[in-house]
Amino acid sequence: MAHNNETKPSSLHVEAPPPVPPEEPSPLQKIIAVASIAAGVQFGWALQLSLLTPYVQLLGIHHNQANLIWLCGPISGILVQPIVGYHSDRCTSRFGRRRPFITVGAFAVVIAAFLIAYSADIGHSTGDSITRKARPRAIAVFVVGFWIFDVANNMLQGPLRAFLADLAAGDRRKTRTANSFYSFFMAIGNVGGYAAGANGKLYHRFPFTKTIACDASCANLKSCFFISVTLLLILATGAMIYVKEQPQTALFQKTDDSYGGDDGDHAHAGGMRCFGELFGAFRTLKRPMWILLLVTCLNWLAWFPFFQFDTDYVGREVYGGEVRQPIYNAGVRLGTFGLMLNSVVLAATSLGMEALSRGVGGVKRLWGIVNLLLAVGLGMTVLVAKLAKQSRHYGGVSELLPPDGGIKAGTLVLFTILGIPLAVTYSIPFALASIFSSTTGAGQGLSLGVLNISIAIPQMVVSLAIGKWNDQFGGGNLPAFVAGAVAAAASGILSLVLLPSPPPDLAKAVTAAGGGFH
Numbered sequence: 001m002a003h004n005n006e007t008k009p010s011s012l013h014v015e016a017p018p019p020v021p022p023e024e025p026s027p028l029q030k031i032i033a034v035a036s037i038a039a040g041v042q043f044g045w046a047l048q049l050s051l052l053t054p055y056v057q058l059l060g061i062h063h064n065q066a067n068l069i070w071l072c073g074p075i076s077g078i079l080v081q082p083i084v085g086y087h088s089d090r091c092t093s094r095f096g097r098r099r100p101f102i103t104v105g106a107f108a109v110v111i112a113a114f115l116i117a118y119s120a121d122i123g124h125s126t127g128d129s130i131t132r133k134a135r136p137r138a139i140a141v142f143v144v145g146f147w148i149f150d151v152a153n154n155m156l157q158g159p160l161r162a163f164l165a166d167l168a169a170g171d172r173r174k175t176r177t178a179n180s181f182y183s184f185f186m187a188i189g190n191v192g193g194y195a196a197g198a199n200g201k202l203y204h205r206f207p208f209t210k211t212i213a214c215d216a217s218c219a220n221l222k223s224c225f226f227i228s229v230t231l232l233l234i235l236a237t238g239a240m241i242y243v244k245e246q247p248q249t250a251l252f253q254k255t256d257d258s259y260g261g262d263d264g265d266h267a268h269a270g271g272m273r274c275f276g277e278l279f280g281a282f283r284t285l286k287r288p289m290w291i292l293l294l295v296t297c298l299n300w301l302a303w304f305p306f307f308q309f310d311t312d313y314v315g316r317e318v319y320g321g322e323v324r325q326p327i328y329n330a331g332v333r334l335g336t337f338g339l340m341l342n343s344v345v346l347a348a349t350s351l352g353m354e355a356l357s358r359g360v361g362g363v364k365r366l367w368g369i370v371n372l373l374l375a376v377g378l379g380m381t382v383l384v385a386k387l388a389k390q391s392r393h394y395g396g397v398s399e400l401l402p403p404d405g406g407i408k409a410g411t412l413v414l415f416t417i418l419g420i421p422l423a424v425t426y427s428i429p430f431a432l433a434s435i436f437s438s439t440t441g442a443g444q445g446l447s448l449g450v451l452n453i454s455i456a457i458p459q460m461v462v463s464l465a466i467g468k469w470n471d472q473f474g475g476g477n478l479p480a481f482v483a484g485a486v487a488a489a490a491s492g493i494l495s496l497v498l499l500p501s502p503p504p505d506l507a508k509a510v511t512a513a514g515g516g517f518h
Contacts, residue, residue, distance in 0.1 A: 045190075046197065047193050075456075117226075124211075194336050194339045199220070287500075301487040304458060346423045353424070371491045
């Protein structure tokens with residue numbers, strides 16, 4: 001979003017100092033306990049991806065400006081993750097070097113969720129009028145909460161993955177197991193978050209959420225975030241109490257700081273060294289990595305408009321509604337249910353990634369094929385919208401009724417099928433980056449960091465340009481989806497034609513360990 005997202009983009013790491021692993025890999029139950037935190041993190045991401053674009057329009061931000069809110073994802077992914085990763089590698093707290101960051105990140109998510117959920121109420125109590133379309137104070141509170149939410153999630157994800165790597169202690173089988181459980185719990189969080197968002201009557205279980213400034217859809221959002229933060233706090237607290245860390249000594253930290261570099265190479269304070277290494281890595285990239293970056297960039301130019309406006313598309317183009325209309329809210333709920341089905345397919349596809357890769361002749365061919373599938377899927381959004389518009393029907397006094405069952409089914413099938421290319425997007429690019437870094441001598445951490453930039457930059461471009469692009473071609477969401485289809489087709493063709501095939505043995509090993517991200 002930065003969806004991992006991880007949604008946003010995956011964690012940004014530079015060449016880290018040697019880990020401080022236990023003497024042997026930790027028991028499986030401890031790995032599972034830490035990996036389960038991903039369910040709480042991803043539950044919140046699912047709510048963000050499905051409900052927050054419609055909600056921010058409810059507060060009065062115009063449709064073609066709502067995308068600007070999403071700039072915080074890639075920006076925080078680029079800035080926060082490397083700094084947090086750098087300092088968590090060198091943290092000498094008696095509580096460990098990962099647990100303090102995970103704990104602070106979890107509590108920051110709680111604060112952010114409160115600000116987002118109560119933005120309408122806070123705005124009303126400080127002077128917003130509920131009779132006006134725009135609520136500037138509520139918007140300000142929402143934006144602050146949204147940015148804190150993205151920053152907090154980026155604080156969580158890097159140390160969480162690093163903690164799992166520490167627990168695996170270099171054991172390849174345990175590392176693959178940890179990644180698999182992390183991806184599994186991410187899928188569980190996705191399904192739970194989308195299921196909660198699709199339930200339009202969830203707020204009845206929390207009747208206090210509906211207020212004069214917060215209608216039923218707003219109250220439902222509050223209820224979803226209550227469940228989200230409760231789940232995250234339970235999982236994070238349980239894991240942090242159950243799984244202990246070996247503190248890093250100051251002596252070891254000093255050794256770390258001089259690891260692998262020239263005498264003056266590590267004189268820079270704080271996390272700035274990681275940015276120097278990261279951007280300096282561009283000068284040493286080989287042709288395979290440059291092609292991978294280009295294909296990844298085009299791939300995310302295709303995905304990000306869909307991530308931003310998927311449920312808005314269903315409410316607006318499929319159901320024909322506008323923000324604040326019940327018909328629009330019904331469309332958002334159907335879209336959220338579609339995203340839940342999408343996550344189920346994503347999880348199943350992730351488990352079968354190695355078999356899929358073998359079946360089509362390799363990971364790079366698989367990525368090319370599913371990018372073409374993504375192009376077809378995004379193009380089909382136009383057909384579904386046209387058919388829905390042609391079959392509009394009314395009841396009572398010009399009351400717009402929901403589309404018929406065929407249109408609903410087609411929308412759900414479209415969302416569901418897109419789980420296949422999404423699963424590949426969440427694993428294959430990182431597998432290829434790992435493969436190319438190992439075969440060209442580049443550092444794997446730096447290569448993944450550079451790949452993260454090729455994900456974040458397209459997100460920034462889309463966030464800045466999508467509103468004007470849509471307005472230029474008639475408004476709504478379809479112009480951006482069509483542009484995304486073109487980018488996906490280009491990404492697929494380049495992958496099939498130009499991207500080199502990795503050695504089969506390396507491809508198999510890395511693909512098996514690949515995992516999702518937001």
